Amino acid sequence: xxxxxxxxxxxxxxxxxxxxxxxxxxxxxxxxxxxxxxxxxxxxxxxxxxxxxxxxxxxxxxxxxxxxxxxxxxxxxxxxxxxxxxxxxxxxxxxxxxxxxxxxxxxxxxxxxxxxxxxxxxxxxxxxxxxxxxxxxxxxxxxxxxxxxxxxxxxxxxxxxxxxxxxxxxxxxxxxxxxxxxxxxxxxxxxxxxxxxxxxxxxxxxxxxxxxxxxxxxxxxxxxxxxxxxxxxxxxxxxxxxxxxxxxxxxxxxxxxxxxxxxxxxxxxxxxxxxxxxxxxxxxxxxxxxxxxxxxxxxxxxxxxxxxxxxxxxxxxxxxxxxxxxxxxxxxxxxxxxxxxxxxxxxxxxxxxxxxxxxxxxxxxxxxxxxxxxxxxxxxxxxxxxxxxxxxxxxxxxxxxxxxxxxxxxxxxxxxxxxxxxxxxxxxxxxxxxxxxxxxxxxxxxxxxxxxxxxxxxxxxxxxxxxxxxxxxxxxxxxxxxxxxxxxxxxxxxxxxxxxxxxxxxxxxxxxxxxxxxxxxxxxxxxxxxxxxxxxxxxxxxxxxxxxxxxxxxxxxxxxxxxxxx
Numbered sequence: 354x355x356x357x358x359x360x361x362x363x364x365x366x367x368x369x370x371x372x373x374x375x376x377x378x379x380x381x382x383x384x385x386x387x388x389x390x391x392x393x394x395x396x397x398x399x400x401x402x403x404x405x406x407x408x409x410x411x412x413x414x415x416x417x418x419x420x421x422x423x424x425x426x427x428x429x430x431x432x433x434x435x436x437x438x439x440x441x442x443x444x445x446x447x448x449x450x451x452x453x454x455x456x457x458x459x460x461x462x463x464x465x466x467x468x469x470x471x472x473x474x475x476x477x478x479x480x481x482x483x484x485x486x487x488x489x490x491x492x493x494x495x496x497x498x499x500x501x502x503x504x505x506x507x508x509x510x511x512x513x514x515x516x517x518x519x520x521x522x523x524x525x526x527x528x529x530x531x532x533x534x535x536x537x538x539x540x541x542x543x544x545x546x547x548x549x550x551x552x553x554x555x556x557x558x559x560x561x562x563x564x565x566x567x568x569x570x571x572x573x574x575x576x577x578x579x580x581x582x583x584x585x586x587x588x589x590x591x592x593x594x595x596x597x598x599x600x601x602x603x604x605x606x607x608x609x610x611x612x613x614x615x616x617x618x619x620x621x622x623x624x625x626x627x628x629x630x631x632x633x634x635x636x637x638x639x640x641x642x643x644x645x646x647x648x649x650x651x652x653x654x655x656x657x658x659x660x661x662x663x664x665x666x667x668x669x670x671x672x673x674x675x676x677x678x679x680x681x682x683x684x685x686x687x688x689x690x691x692x693x694x695x696x697x698x699x700x701x702x703x704x705x706x707x708x709x710x711x712x713x714x715x716x717x718x719x720x721x722x723x724x725x726x727x728x729x730x731x732x733x734x735x736x737x738x739x740x741x742x743x744x745x746x747x748x749x750x751x752x753x754x755x756x757x758x759x760x761x762x763x764x765x766x767x768x769x770x771x772x773x774x775x776x777x778x779x780x781x782x783x784x785x786x787x788x789x790x791x792x793x794x795x796x797x798x799x800x801x802x803x804x805x806x807x808x809x810x811x812x813x814x815x816x817x818x819x820x821x822x823x824x825x826x827x828x829x830x831x832x833x834x835x836x837x838x839x840x841x842x843x844x845x846x847x848x849x850x851x852x853x854x855x856x857x858x859x860x861x862x863x864x865x866x867x868x869x870x871x872x873x874x875x876x877x878x879x880x881x882x883x884x885x886x887x888x889x890x891x892x893x894x895x896x897x898x899x900x901x902x903x904x905x906x907x908x909x910x911x912x913x914x915x916x917x918x919x
Contacts, residue, residue: 387420387584394645395608396721397633400654402608404428404637407600412441412591419587425605425637426450426583432604435587439597444588446601450581464570468563475556475563482553489546493539500535503528583638608635610648612779613738614795616766616806619786625766625808627744629776631722636734643727648741650777651719720775744774752811752854756818756842761810762854771797771804783809814852814893815845821902827911834911837873839904846893856889860905868909876901 392404410419430448437443585601615628631648635641722741730737748766776797783790791809824837846852858878862885863870872880878887878901889901909915 387422387582390421390423391642392423392639392644394647395641396647396649397608397610397631397635398649398654399611399652400609401604401606401652402635402637403432403602403604404639405600405602407598409596409598412439412589412595412597414591414593416444416588416590419589419599420449420584421587421599421601422582422584423639424448424583424585424603425607425639426581427607427637428603428605430603432602433585434602436600437598438600440593440595441589441591441597444590446585446587449584449586451584465567468567468570472560472563475560479553479556479560482549482556486546486549486553489542489549493542493546496535496539496542500532503531604653605637606654607637608633610634612777614776614779614781615784616781616793616808617784617787618766618808625746625748625806627746627774628740629742629744631739631741632736633730633739634734634736635730635732637732640732641728641730643729645726646724646728646739648722648724648739649719650721650775742775750853752814752852753857754814754816754844754854755857756816757858760816760818761812762814762816764808764811766806766808768804768806769802776804781806785809813846813848814854815847817843818858819843832911833908835906835908836915837904837906839874839902841900841902843898843900844891844893845898846895849895851892851894854891854893856891856901858887858903860885860887860903861907863907868907868915871906871908873904873906874902876903878903 388408388410390406390408393407394405396403396405404425406421406424408421428448433446433448435443435446585603587599587601589597589599591597610631610633613630613632615626615630617626617628618624633646633648724739724741728737728739746766746768748768751765751767752762753765754760754762776795778794778796778798781793781795783793785808793807793809795804795806797804819841821839821841823839825834827834840858842856842858844854844856856878860872860880861870875887876889878889880887887903891899893899907915
């Protein structure tokens with residue numbers, strides 16, 4: 354019997370210790386330690402960013418829930434990736450939102466008393482406005498009844514049988530005076546009513562906002578300025594107490610970058626400098642402090658599923674062929690080769706830029722620019738410019754001019770072997786002798802072997818296009834009308850250096866059998882009959898002037914009209 358009592362006592366003590374242990378474990382789990390952390394590096398895509406974190410912690414033996422705050426509320430929970438270094442096991446990872454601390458909601462809670470007092474004051478004001486509006490409406494109703502009574506008075510309507518002329522006159526005078534007074538009072542009441550109605554609506558909005566603050570306090574917010582804490586809770590298990598490094602990352606769509614370029618040319622050199630920059634914007638709700646950046650040309654938002662081809666059926670359509678002068682036709686013209694780039698200043702005392710610390714890595718699907726500098730980029734949704742590479746480019750320069758459309762000459766740089774520069778489509782700012790001269794675009798998506806970059810207008814090359822003479826006559830026998838036109842284009846180079854320029858114009862084309870066009874003079878231009886393109890490849894010396902002539906004749910029936918703009 355004594356042995357049985359001892360055994361029962363032993364079992365009771367063991368169960369009691371087990372319950373205490375479970376209770377302590379639950380208490381520990383409910384109060385997971387919060388660790389404030391910042392991202393250590395970020396990979397920013399053309400749309401979205403991957404943020405990486407690394408934190409050293411001390412783990413106790415057993416299961417531990419670690420709460421890492423300082424994460425973006427806009428993260429995609431499905432993209433959370435965990436890892437680490439140390440003798441432990443990662444069990445789970447979850448995204449969570451909570452307030453920083455909880456308070457007991459009581460009737461005498463200072464915040465509740467404060468908000469309830471504010472609501473009572475605003476409700477009393479709202480009731481007072483309600484009574485004032487009711488009085489105004491009653492006054493308006495009385496005026497409306499009086500106005501209707503005056504308008505229906507037999508004297509005013511002329512239905513009274515014993516009205517004297519003097520009585521009718523006095524009645525109309527009174528009616529006009531009282532009608533004016535009623536309208537004036539009505540307008541005053543209406544303005545006052547609108548004003549009080551707006552005040553009452555604002556009070557009701559204020560009451561709704563205060564009720565939201567009350568709900569916020571009742572949910573556990575410590576004060577009216579409390580902001581929620583966004584955290585990733587990682588559960589780990591360790592056989593013994595140990596030091597560990599916890600690593601995790603996630604994707605957020607609230608960041609992006611777009612490429613921009615600076616193209617710098619100089620009157621003292623024959624090459625250009627290309628500086629590629631990234632205009633980075635982030636609104637992740639997390640300030641990036643002392644962070645390493647990788648800029649990627651990938652775009653996770655596009656999806657990775659390969660497309661599928663469906664059957665393609667031919668259908669009949671009606672279309673009008675466009676025979677207008679296309680810019681692609683101009684690019685097929687011969688190009689004059691310029692000199693290679695001059696040596697740039699390599700003074701080691703010059704200030705460095707971020708591109709001096711950037712390296713380019715190309716994998717199978719995207720290009721990455723790794724910048725070996727630490728950046729501070731706040732979550733302000735404002736653009737931050739980062740230079741990622743600088744290239745001194747061997748280029749060929751050519752001037753182009755189409756005086757029929759624009760009398761200015763345009764300078765274009767043509768770059769070969771550009772595929773290894775890892776460029777993507779973006780806006781380019783043009784600088785000449787350190788002065789901003791305009792904007793252009795870099796489009797490496799063109800399949801041409803040469804990358805063409807427009808560098809802007811050059812006002813030092815003067816161009817004039819004139820209609821020299823026009824003749825028109827009608828045939829005596831066939832009745833056809835014959836129109837002949839002759840043009841002159843004059844170019845003058847006012848620069849101190851020689852230039853090569855491609856000059857373009859065109860002859861009209863006919864798509865009807867009864868309208869014919871004859872090229873009378875092409876002025877030595879290369880003439881393409883299928884498009885009507887005239888192209889002159891010129892070398893203009895400094896202060897030199899060149900003139901070209903061309904003309905054509907159009908024959909068509911006099912019974913029709915043709916486009917006079919040629």
